[in-house]
Amino acid sequence: MLAEKMSLLETRLRQIDWDDMAAQLAAGGAAMLPALLGADACSGLASLYPRDEAFRSRVVMARHGFGSGEYKYFAYPLPELVGRLRSRLYPGLASIANAWQAQLGIDARFPATLDDFLARCHAAGQLRPTPLLLRYGPGDYNCLHQDLYGEHVFPLQVAVLLSEPGRDFSGGEFVLTEQRPRMQSRVEVAPLRQGDAVVFAVNQRPVQGARGSYRVTMRHGVSRVREGQRHTLGIIFHDAQ
Numbered sequence: 001m002l003a004e005k006m007s008l009l010e011t012r013l014r015q016i017d018w019d020d021m022a023a024q025l026a027a028g029g030a031a032m033l034p035a036l037l038g039a040d041a042c043s044g045l046a047s048l049y050p051r052d053e054a055f056r057s058r059v060v061m062a063r064h065g066f067g068s069g070e071y072k073y074f075a076y077p078l079p080e081l082v083g084r085l086r087s088r089l090y091p092g093l094a095s096i097a098n099a100w101q102a103q104l105g106i107d108a109r110f111p112a113t114l115d116d117f118l119a120r121c122h123a124a125g126q127l128r129p130t131p132l133l134l135r136y137g138p139g140d141y142n143c144l145h146q147d148l149y150g151e152h153v154f155p156l157q158v159a160v161l162l163s164e165p166g167r168d169f170s171g172g173e174f175v176l177t178e179q180r181p182r183m184q185s186r187v188e189v190a191p192l193r194q195g196d197a198v199v200f201a202v203n204q205r206p207v208q209g210a211r212g213s214y215r216v217t218m219r220h221g222v223s224r225v226r227e228g229q230r231h232t233l234g235i236i237f238h239d240a241q
């Protein structure tokens with residue numbers, strides 16, 4: 001079963017058009033990866049939520065003013081599917097991240113493999129895993145935020161919708177805002193179905209202007225769930241302090 005899910009995932013990962021992803025990110029700050037996971041993989045991941053032994057911590061969003069609903073950070077070792085997604089998505093995203101660094105005139109580059117990037121995080125005391133499962137019920141939402149957990153930040157992250165809109169829940173749209181210098185903010189909604197992923201900028205991204213590149217600040221969140229239950233898998237590449 002797991003072997004079958006892994007080979008489906010490998011096939012899907014090999015189909016990713018990284019140039020198209022870079023172009024989507026440059027155009028709007030988010031890129032869709034349709035059908036990254038199958039329905040079985042989605043329900044399997046969502047069903048881990050109550051299993052406390054798989055996680056290192058639980059966050060009740062209302063207690064921190066983050067919104068309403070809750071999430072749990074996975075413990076190491078990550079479930080195989082989550083670990084595989086994180087390590088296999090990283091290299092392509094690192095190429096995009098390095099092109100962004102060049103565009104912004106920043107010398108530092110991200111290493112080619114997740115292991116090498118995590119070694120940097122770990123050497124700086126960012127040791128705790130950040131992939132997470134989120135759970136929302138009726139009335140829950142996730143305020144606009146950025147997932148920053150220390151000095152080392154990988155500039156792109158991925159969220160996979162594990163529930164099916166219209167069947168499992170209504171409302172609960174994934175939203176992104178883009179704050180542009182001296183301009184009003186722009187908003188984008190990612191039209192996710194079950195198993196679809198969205199790739200987006202964690203913090204800032206470059207935009208090509210008439211006189212060189214400038215940075216815009218991105219935030220993401222989830223609008224209010226109206227009915228049902230919505231689960232998401234979040235893949236953040238930097239570890240946390």
Ligand SMILES: O=C(O)CCC(=O)C(=O)O
Binds near residue numbers: 134147158159222235
């Ligand atoms: O539930 C969502 O779609 C948002 C998840 C999120 O904030 C994240 O993955 O960082």
Ligand SMILES: [Fe+2]
Binds near residue numbers: 145146147220234
């Ligand atoms: Fe987030």
